[in-house]
Amino acid sequence: MGYVNGLKCRECGREYAVEPIYVCEFCFGPLEVVYDYKKIMKVLTRKTIEKREKNLWRYKELLPVDGEPQVGLKSGYTPLIKADNLAKELGIKELYIKDDTVVHPTLSFKDRVVAVALTKAKEFGFDTVACASTGNLAHSVSAHGAKAGFKRFVFIPATLEPSKIVASLVYEPHLVAVDGNYDEVNRLCSEIANKYNWAFVNINIRPFYAEGSKTQGFEIIEQLGWKAPDNVVVPCASGSLLTKIWKSFREFKEIGILKELYTKVFAAQATGCSPISTAIKQETDMIRPVKPNTVAKSLAIGNPADGFYALQVVKQTGGYGEDVSDEEIIEGIKMLARTEGVFAETAGGVTLACTKKLIEAGRINRDETTVICITGNGLKTQEALTGHTISPYYIKPNLASFEEALKKIQNTK
């Protein structure tokens, strides 16, 4: 048996049984999975976790599935890299990269949420899975859904990066490219979800899907030696990942795995789509929707479903929000590659560039421990770097030609 008590409305607290539902019938608040922590405490200890396989299911009692995991069995437990070169460049003492650009089959943290969503979709008995995506979710649902034997409907804005579209098409889902931005795609999908009996991973089974993001937070704590960092910087699209990383820290505290918790949570966005960081800076609880215009397409959600809750986490923990221009995003990608050998997609550029600004502004203390969440691989958004990288040396296939180039290289040093 599982460890889930049921679903609960985040606004009015009304309780619901475990079903593929996502909003409260009474107040339209979002539903959240509730666990039996007393029961979980008895089975989930540091020792039990350490003995398990190194994948995202090693924390399965804190994930909303009843039976055995069925999807994403090789996903998760990504590296936590001590980023000394980058720390030096940024002028801070201790910095870690939570590197979700690797290990995952589709090379982004979305494999975490999809592992949980598709396992749950199996338990509910769905034969079709679907999603509204800014890119990475499309890729992940297409791939994991293929392996798990689901029919797949994947909805994306037609303007997505061509390499991300190919990365989904190769798994042969029904890919629907909509003439509109993500928020319009999402609205359409809500209508479709009401009419067709499909498991829309980020709509009707969203409460379960979103819980998968917690595994990134659990791993951070475990890999820091069962300690929470002083600061964590999280990129925000809908704001879900940020709220779930905080939930994961609190849960580890709740079940006694974590002794102390003083982490400040920081939100990173692109200036071209910054409803959350803007509200933080303006000290308002009102998230004002925007029309996205940024190179960071994976974060381009103008009307973020969990924006309000992300804002509350940032405020409660003493964190802050920051946003950066497209130029700063590209510079962030390059800095991460140059210093640490990690090639991140645009969202990673957002996170690093925001971290730099937060340090410079004194919002992140230089003497503290900071973890930055790098959530997707740069091979997926290579278009973003066109015209922004250094150039190769073009030579003839002979030694003289090479040595001519070498002379130029040595002269520029």
Ligand SMILES: *Cc1c(COP(=O)(O)O)cnc(C)c1O
């Ligand atoms: C989806 C996504 C995020 C954050 O998504 P939320 O909706 O805020 O949970 C961050 N980085 C990448 C690369 C993503 O694809």
Ligand SMILES: [Zn+2]
């Ligand atoms: Zn309610």
